[in-house]
Amino acid sequence: MGRRGRNDNSLFQHPRSRDQPGGWVEIQKQNAAFEEYYKAQDIVPESEWETFFDKCKQTLPVTFRITGTSHHDALQIRDTLVNEYVPFLKNITWEGEEVEPPTKLPWYPDGLAWQIRVGKTVIRKSKPFARFQRFLVVETDVGNISRQEAVSMIPPLLLDVQPHHAVIDLCAAPGSKTAQLIEAVHAVADPTGIVVANDSDHKRSHMLIHQVKRLNSPNLVVTNHDAQLFPRIRIADEGESYLRYDRVLCDVPCSGDGTMRKNINVWRDWSIHNGLSLHQTQINILNRGLHLLKPGGKLVYSTCSLNPIENEAVVAQAIRMWRGKVRVVDCAELLPGLVRRKGMTSWKVMGKDKQWKDATEDGMPASCFAQGDEVELGVENCMRVYPHDQDTGGFFITLFEKVAEAADTAPAGPLKRKAKADNVLEQNGSDKRAKAESDASELEPIHSEADPQPLAPKKKERLPRDANEEPFKFLSADHPTIENCWKFYSIADDFPRTSLLVRNATGEPVRTIYYVHPQLHPVISLNDTKVKFIHAGIKLFAYQKTLEGICPWRVQSEGMAVLYRHIARKAGDAVRVVRCGLDTLETLCHVTFPKFNELKDKEFLNQLLALTEGCVFLEVDVGEGDKPIVFPMWRGRGSVNLMLPKQDTAELLLRVFKIENVPGNGNKQEHATPAESTDAPAETESEAPPTAEQTETDVAESIETA
Numbered sequence: 051m052g053r054r055g056r057n058d059n060s061l062f063q064h065p066r067s068r069d070q071p072g073g074w075v076e077i078q079k080q081n082a083a084f085e086e087y088y089k090a091q092d093i094v095p096e097s098e099w100e101t102f103f104d105k106c107k108q109t110l111p112v113t114f115r116i117t118g119t120s121h122h123d124a125l126q127i128r129d130t131l132v133n134e135y136v137p138f139l140k141n142i143t144w145e146g147e148e149v150e151p152p153t154k155l156p157w158y159p160d161g162l163a164w165q166i167r168v169g170k171t172v173i174r175k176s177k178p179f180a181r182f183q184r185f186l187v188v189e190t191d192v193g194n195i196s197r198q199e200a201v202s203m204i205p206p207l208l209l210d211v212q213p214h215h216a217v218i219d220l221c222a223a224p225g226s227k228t229a230q231l232i233e234a235v236h237a238v239a240d241p242t243g244i245v246v247a248n249d250s251d252h253k254r255s256h257m258l259i260h261q262v263k264r265l266n267s268p269n270l271v272v273t274n275h276d277a278q279l280f281p282r283i284r285i286a287d288e289g290e291s292y293l294r295y296d297r298v299l300c301d302v303p304c305s306g307d308g309t310m311r312k313n314i315n316v317w318r319d320w321s322i323h324n325g326l327s328l329h330q331t332q333i334n335i336l337n338r339g340l341h342l343l344k345p346g347g348k349l350v351y352s353t354c355s356l357n358p359i360e361n362e363a364v365v366a367q368a369i370r371m372w373r374g375k376v377r378v379v380d381c382a383e384l385l386p387g388l389v390r391r392k393g394m395t396s397w398k399v400m401g402k403d404k405q406w407k408d409a410t411e412d413g414m415p416a417s418c419f420a421q422g423d424e425v426e427l428g429v430e431n432c433m434r435v436y437p438h439d440q441d442t443g444g445f446f447i448t449l450f451e452k453v454a455e456a457a458d459t460a461p462a463g464p465l466k467r468k469a470k471a472d473n474v475l476e477q478n479g480s481d482k483r484a485k486a487e488s489d490a491s492e493l494e495p496i497h498s499e500a501d502p503q504p505l506a507p508k509k510k511e512r513l514p515r516d517a518n519e520e521p522f523k524f525l526s527a528d529h530p531t532i533e534n535c536w537k538f539y540s541i542a543d544d545f546p547r548t549s550l551l552v553r554n555a556t557g558e559p560v561r562t563i564y565y566v567h568p569q570l571h572p573v574i575s576l577n578d579t580k581v582k583f584i585h586a587g588i589k590l591f592a593y594q595k596t597l598e599g600i601c602p603w604r605v606q607s608e609g610m611a612v613l614y615r616h617i618a619r620k621a622g623d624a625v626r627v628v629r630c631g632l633d634t635l636e637t638l639c640h641v642t643f644p645k646f647n648e649l650k651d652k653e654f655l656n657q658l659l660a661l662t663e664g665c666v667f668l669e670v671d672v673g674e675g676d677k678p679i680v681f682p683m684w685r686g687r688g689s690v691n692l693m694l695p696k697q698d699t700a701e702l703l704l705r706v707f708k709i710e711n712v713p714g715n716g717n718k719q720e721h722a723t724p725a726e727s728t729d730a731p732a733e734t735e736s737e738a739p740p741t742a743e744q745t746e747t748d749v750a751e752s753i754e755t756a
């Protein structure tokens with residue numbers, strides 16, 4: 051019996067949460083067509099078939115990553131896990147059986163990815179596991195831990211993203227790999243790199259935004275295009291200067307049959323049609339990615355499918371199209387500890403009529419077939435990851451390097467309208483959904499006659515901008531509102547004030563002021579009529595009417611780190627920074643709006659009294675040699691309030707003060723909620739909540755597009 055579309059998520063659920071009723075369906079873990087197809091493909095030696103196939107039917111272990119744009123913080127969470135939880139999870143037996151403690155994924159850098167194989171009953175009934183579950187839930191709630199399939203963590207690692215890189219993730223939703231790319235760019239403070247995350251599905255793009263928002267990256271922009279036609283992005287006012295990327299991720303839509311261990315629907319729904327119908331879209335997306343890539347840049351093509359038609363056949367076709375200009379990198383030395391197989395250099399092709407085909411038969415595109423040049427093309431350097439090798443899902447990854455610029459393939463080069471292809475495979479559902487606002491003729495490169503041509507995705511009508519998507523408008527650096535905020539918060543002149551923007555047609559600050567990294571300024575301002583941007587920037591300030599007369603622009607927690615870096619600390623300035631120790635922080639976590647006369651730390655009180663009402667930056671000393679932790683705080687008329695979401699407060703209490711409470715329920719004594727208090731601004735965000743509910747990252751890598 052399996053529950054449709056749900057996985058065993060018990061380790062990450064609040065202990066009291068209940069499953070929604072309904073939805074039970076019986077799905078048998080067998081599919082004769084799947085078995086026949088993959089046996090005939092020899093994807094594993096005959097002697098391994100039983101082991102492979104048995105593993106495919108077993109439930110996948112839970113895996114998670116310690117996340118965040120601060121590597122330092124991630125290492126601290128890892129150390130908490132390693133020192134305060136894992137030792138208590140060893141040598142536990144349950145009903146006579148030894149329970150396996152969590153283990154590190156050996157190939158993931160810095161011990162930041164983990165795997166757990168443990169049943170629900172143990173978690174509920176064994177105290178150390180119940181305590182461990184609370185830790186996971188609390189850290190997941192604040193985004194410090196993310197559940198993600200082990201194999202899905204591989205592509206971003208192979209890209210080796212650096213903080214100065216321009217990166218594009220062409221099929222990004224719901225964003226588990228985008229999160230890794232953003233984290234890599236933020237390996238240093240204030241990096242100059244940017245991440246463009248794109249998905250053709252509008253709803254899923256909003257899931258992506260929700261998922262990566264917690265990383266608070268001003269270097270991220272989210273777009274909503276068909277990746278096959280991803281538009282060129284102009285980056286200079288004059289001339290033909292377009293953005294080229296150091297790193298490209300093509301984690302393409304696929305049949306997803308490698309996810310059969312968590313998506314049991316694969317067993318019911320698998321058909322040869324799924325992979326065949328995506329083959330051409332996959333070639334087109336990879337081809338577009340290679341166009342967007344800088345010479346010397348790297349691209350990963352990946353799928354969660356085992357099917358050579360979606361994998362090696364696509365890769366081989368791309369190398370033929372780009373012969374001499376791209377190569378497949380041998381990754382044997384990368385990610386030591388990861389068991390992987392070589393790419394296949396021969397395979398069979400089955401038609402939709404379930405008959406094996408031969409290359410001479412009409413109706414099947416030549417690119418589906420192995421053509422005898424696969425070894426020469428380096429297809430063996432592709433990587434296959436199989437479920438029985440290290441207890442994972444199935445996955446396929448190829449790392450490309452662009453070794454030379456093709457004068458005739460540069461996105462900025464001369465363009466011509468392509469001849470109509472006559473043997474177009476039926477395009478998949480996601481393609482039907484795609485919004486191809488961009489001018490396709492602009493995107494198609496001139497190929498030499500000898501180059502095989504990619505089949506053209508059909509040009510669609512230009513769609514009107516989605517009415518719900520407000521435009522991004524930059525504010526002038528000397529706008530009176532900006533002047534006012536800068537003075538009130540003592541922000542230094544080195545802050546890039548030209549990178550502040552609003553999201554409304556008037557271009558006036560009404561509700562929220564956002565900040566994007568200056569590198570994104572031309573990306574947004576020069577392309578807003580051609581590129582459909584749906585997210586950019588982090589919130590710095592939100593307007594609050596009740597604060598007129600003070601400074602009505604409240605600092606937002608996602609903008610804290612950026613603003614804090616630029617606070618002017620000139621002697622004599624009424625800098626809005628106060629400092630306290632861990633004791634006071636603990637009080638502020640427990641009590642909402644403690645009155646001034648309730649504060650024990652008189653030095654802290656004096657600092658508050660020296661300031662006017664409004665937002666302040668609270669620096670907390672955590673120990674000698676360590677940088678203080680900084681929080682936004684409200685200095686009211688007679689009280690203070692730590693402006694933290696309740697999940698963050700619960701996390702602080704658990705991790706820093708070792709106080710275990712019911713996770714997610716908040717821990718503060720409710721003297722008054724911020725909204726009720728007459729002394730402070732409402733805590734509610736001025737922006738609408740995310741339009742799409744958060745979903746698990748692993749669901750997204752499913753066969754949704756099949």
Ligand SMILES: C[S@@+](CC[C@H](N)C(=O)[O-])C[C@H]1O[C@@H](n2cnc3c(N)ncnc32)[C@H](O)[C@@H]1O
Pocket residue numbers: 202220221222223224225226227228248249250251254275276277278301302303304331480481484747750751752755
């Ligand atoms: C395998 S999922 C990507 C998973 C994602 N990289 C992650 O790690 O969370 C494939 C994504 O491609 C999107 N997609 C499908 N067709 C597309 C197209 N033509 N252009 C861009 N995105 C597309 C789907 O909406 C889906 O979100």
